[in-house]
Amino acid sequence: MTITIYVPRDSAACSVGADAVASAITREAAASGADVRVVRNGSRGMLWLEPLVEVATEAGRIGYGPVSASEIPALIEAGLFTGGAHGKRLGLVEELPWMADQQRLCFARVGVTDPVSADDYLAHGGMAGLRRALTMDPAEVVKEVTDSGLRGRGGAGFPAGIKWNTVHNTPGELKFVCCNADEGDSGTFADRMLIEGDPFCLIEGMAIAAYATGASEGYVYLRSEYPDAVATLRQAIEIAYARGWLGQDYLGSGQRFDLFVRVGAGAYICGEETSMLESLEGKRGMVRSKPPIPAITGLFGKPTVVNNVLTLASVPSILAQGAAAYAALGVGRSLGTQVFQLAGNIKHGGVFETAFGMSLATLVNDYGGGTRSGRPVRAVQVGGPLGTYLPASTMDLPLDYEAFAAAQAMLGHGGIVVFDDTVDMASMARFAMEFCAEESCGKCTPCRVGSVRGVETIDRIVAGVEPEANLVLLGDLCELMTDGSLCAMGGLTPNPVLSALRHFPEDFTARHEGTAP
Amino acid sequence: MPIDTSEPSMADRVRSVVDRHRGDRGALLPILHSLQAEFGYVDQAMIPVLAAELNLSRAEVHGVVTFYHDFRAEPAGRTVLKLCRAEACQSVGAEDLVAHAETRLGSKIGSTTADGQVTLEQVFCLGNCALGPAGQVNGRLYGRLDAARLDGILDAEAERA
Ligand SMILES: Cc1cc2nc3c(=O)[nH]c(=O)nc-3n(C[C@H](O)[C@H](O)[C@H](O)COP(=O)(O)O)c2cc1C
Ligand code: SF4
Ligand code: FES
Numbered sequence: 001m002t003i004t005i006y007v008p009r010d011s012a013a014c015s016v017g018a019d020a021v022a023s024a025i026t027r028e029a030a031a032s033g034a035d036v037r038v039v040r041n042g043s044r045g046m047l048w049l050e051p052l053v054e055v056a057t058e059a060g061r062i063g064y065g066p067v068s069a070s071e072i073p074a075l076i077e078a079g080l081f082t083g084g085a086h087g088k089r090l091g092l093v094e095e096l097p098w099m100a101d102q103q104r105l106c107f108a109r110v111g112v113t114d115p116v117s118a119d120d121y122l123a124h125g126g127m128a129g130l131r132r133a134l135t136m137d138p139a140e141v142v143k144e145v146t147d148s149g150l151r152g153r154g155g156a157g158f159p160a161g162i163k164w165n166t167v168h169n170t171p172g173e174l175k176f177v178c179c180n181a182d183e184g185d186s187g188t189f190a191d192r193m194l195i196e197g198d199p200f201c202l203i204e205g206m207a208i209a210a211y212a213t214g215a216s217e218g219y220v221y222l223r224s225e226y227p228d229a230v231a232t233l234r235q236a237i238e239i240a241y242a243r244g245w246l247g248q249d250y251l252g253s254g255q256r257f258d259l260f261v262r263v264g265a266g267a268y269i270c271g272e273e274t275s276m277l278e279s280l281e282g283k284r285g286m287v288r289s290k291p292p293i294p295a296i297t298g299l300f301g302k303p304t305v306v307n308n309v310l311t312l313a314s315v316p317s318i319l320a321q322g323a324a325a326y327a328a329l330g331v332g333r334s335l336g337t338q339v340f341q342l343a344g345n346i347k348h349g350g351v352f353e354t355a356f357g358m359s360l361a362t363l364v365n366d367y368g369g370g371t372r373s374g375r376p377v378r379a380v381q382v383g384g385p386l387g388t389y390l391p392a393s394t395m396d397l398p399l400d401y402e403a404f405a406a407a408q409a410m411l412g413h414g415g416i417v418v419f420d421d422t423v424d425m426a427s428m429a430r431f432a433m434e435f436c437a438e439e440s441c442g443k444c445t446p447c448r449v450g451s452v453r454g455v456e457t458i459d460r461i462v463a464g465v466e467p468e469a470n471l472v473l474l475g476d477l478c479e480l481m482t483d484g485s486l487c488a489m490g491g492l493t494p495n496p497v498l499s500a501l502r503h504f505p506e507d508f509t510a511r512h513e514g515t516a517p
Numbered sequence: 518m519p520i521d522t523s524e525p526s527m528a529d530r531v532r533s534v535v536d537r538h539r540g541d542r543g544a545l546l547p548i549l550h551s552l553q554a555e556f557g558y559v560d561q562a563m564i565p566v567l568a569a570e571l572n573l574s575r576a577e578v579h580g581v582v583t584f585y586h587d588f589r590a591e592p593a594g595r596t597v598l599k600l601c602r603a604e605a606c607q608s609v610g611a612e613d614l615v616a617h618a619e620t621r622l623g624s625k626i627g628s629t630t631a632d633g634q635v636t637l638e639q640v641f642c643l644g645n646c647a648l649g650p651a652g653q654v655n656g657r658l659y660g661r662l663d664a665a666r667l668d669g670i671l672d673a674e675a676e677r678a
Contacts, residue, residue: 011644011645011658012644012645012647012648012658012660014657014658015645015648015651015658015659015660015661016648016659016660016661047647047648048647050648183642183644184641184642185642186603186604186605186606186641186642186646187603187604187605187642187646188642188644188646189644189645189646189647191644192644224550224587225640225642225643225644225653226643226644227656228658260541262546262547263546263547263550264546264585264587265546265549265550265585265586265587265588266585266586266587266640267584267585267586268641279546280542280543280546281542281543282543282544282545282546282581283543283545283577283581284580284581284584285584285585300542300543341646341647342647343605343646343647343649344604344605344608344609344646344647344649345608345609346647349646349647349648350647372609373609381604385603385604385641415646417604417605417608417646418608419608420608423608428604428607431604431607435603435641438641439641
């Protein structure tokens with residue numbers, strides 16, 4: 001009997017040696033004459049255990065990790081091929097608390113299947129959502145998405161159904177579905193992992209969106225920092241065409257839908273949807289003022305759905321299982337599941353998909369295991385570089401959009417970055433301004449110039465130069481940026497800055513006393 | 518020495534890249550990526566050719582090329598090392614790693630070593646934020662970097678020369 005071994009091909013797993021582990025297994029198996037098939041799956045999302053090797057046994061998939069290539073001979077000696085005992089043996093992967101306690105819808109197949117195997121995709125429930133959608137009217141599909149309560153996962157949390165409905169109702173010969181896969185926020189990597197680990201799920205989600213809205217062309221705007229995701233998605237699209245899942249009369253829909261991958265060119269602002277559309281049109285990524293909204297006047301002036309990767313990848317399971325099943329999860333107006341990403345100085349970092357409502361502290365301390373350094377958690381930034389810094393004392397906050405907004409924070413994309421007590425919050429505040437200055441599209445003055453002034457002002461405060469006056473100036477600058485910026489780049493940069501000041505004032509003064517000239 | 522007319526001129530090579538993207542909507546970015554893949558950088562001299570081929574003004578093309586961080590004005594070193602300096606990587610020592618890289622290479626972020634071997638660049642997030650500090654070497658992602666691991670990677674790259 002052929003033995004099946006899984007070694008992830010996810011770029012994070014490969015960044016710590018998964019390719020070498022896979023070759024070592026193939027080599028050692030051949031040398032010993034064992035009949036072994038190595039499947040390159042996506043990552044299970046337990047990144048601290050990567051490279052995570054799994055062997056299929058009668059009882060289920062047994063994991064070992066983190067494994068290095070040099071350990072492979074000893075592991076095989078210990079009975080890797082039959083799930084034998086070894087110091088790195090973790091037991092049944094599905095039963096590890098990190099896995100067992102999740103509610104995986106979007107990420108259900110990630111880490112389980114071979115990402116570029118269409119047969120695997122079908123065998124694990126793939127295409128059931130599109131199949132069901134095609135038995136319904138487009139307007140019914142839109143209603144299903146509306147009823148599910150699905151909100152955009154790209155940051156702002158705008159209801160997907162409302163957006164789709166606008167595109168559906170706007171007449172046009174040519175309409176587009178654009179997937180925002182720019183994922184520029186620090187601490188977020190779930191878009192990348194979904195594309196590398198289950199690209200057909202995104203393709204299916206986009207095909208459903210096309211059917212529901214009458215779009216005939218789709219673009220995935222994928223950042224150049226993710227070359228592996230680009231390659232995997234391109235390969236999956238080719239396979240999808242060969243299977244008749246894309247193109248003319250895709251899956252017997254009676255319509256045409258063509259899908260293209262477009263690679264960004266290293267500009268954070270191109271994650272903002274109108275800037276992304278400009279970039280897709282071959283221009284500089286300058287933010288457009290709204291209205292008109294992209295749903296009415298989008299790519300090349302045509303009605304366009306713009307959604308994040310995870311928004312679109314949530315759609316197949318919503319259609320397959322029904323809106324009610326999805327809406328039954330979560331709290332308040334934050335329905336369904338969110339793919340949280342634990343990053344930074346964290347012991348157990350990775351992706352954790354669960355219904356909205358779990359507390360931040362549970363996620364960071366219990367599942368995340370606290371800091372990697374073993375020191376106390378001091379600050380947590382949720383929602384990317386424009387998100388608020390929360391002190392350890394406020395971490396009992398439930399993970400839901402409204403609760404975060406009420407606490408002057410934002411859930412955003414669900415990225416969580418942890419810092420231990422060695423962090424200097426004045427330097428993090430300075431970095432937020434510096435990042436804004438570096439990545440501003442340049443269209444409005446508060447953002448373009450205000451951020452540069454912000455860096456200078458924080459430098460003066462920290463150096464002890466007229467700290468009181470400069471603190472007032474910093475406050476004014478932040479107010480101006482909040483009120484006078486066209487988009488959230490300049491508008492939200494005050495978030496990390498002011499929260500650092502509010503919660504960690506000692507870093508802006510006491511530590512630097514005595515260094516004043 | 519007679520001029521080798523079998524070698525296509527740069528302008529011809531640029532035009533053939535443009536031809537490959539004729540069917541693309543808003544083709545300028547894919548074209549610039551292809552040019553950089555083929556030449557290693559986007560030369561100033563390509564701009565008028567692109568403008569003429571795509572019916573754009575030179576200023577428009579120039580504006581696009583300079584807006585994006587990815588497009589280089591001159592060739593990079595044989596090895597391109599990008600180190601992540603975004604928040605998650607900072608929380609586990611990215612700045613120390615950048616300082617180490619600058620010392621070892623004897624050149625600053627954004628420049629190429631005197632011998633033309635290594636270009637050191639900063640990047641804000643590589644999507645490896647749970648396994649930081651992260652870096653990318655010639656497009657390959659690395660995680661859990663520290664000074665020793667980075668030195669090993671750079672030594673291996675130098676050996677492949
Ligand atoms: C500065 C800035 C950066 C953004 N970056 C991203 C991004 O990387 N990915 C993303 O999906 N949305 C990003 N957004 C949000 C998008 O503008 C847009 O709201 C989103 O793509 C819509 O999709 P959704 O409704 O599915 O969330 C960004 C917004 C701003 C202001
Ligand atoms: S706020 Fe900044 S990034 Fe946004 S439009 Fe204005 S200048 Fe551009
Ligand atoms: S912050 Fe460094 S890889 Fe994301």
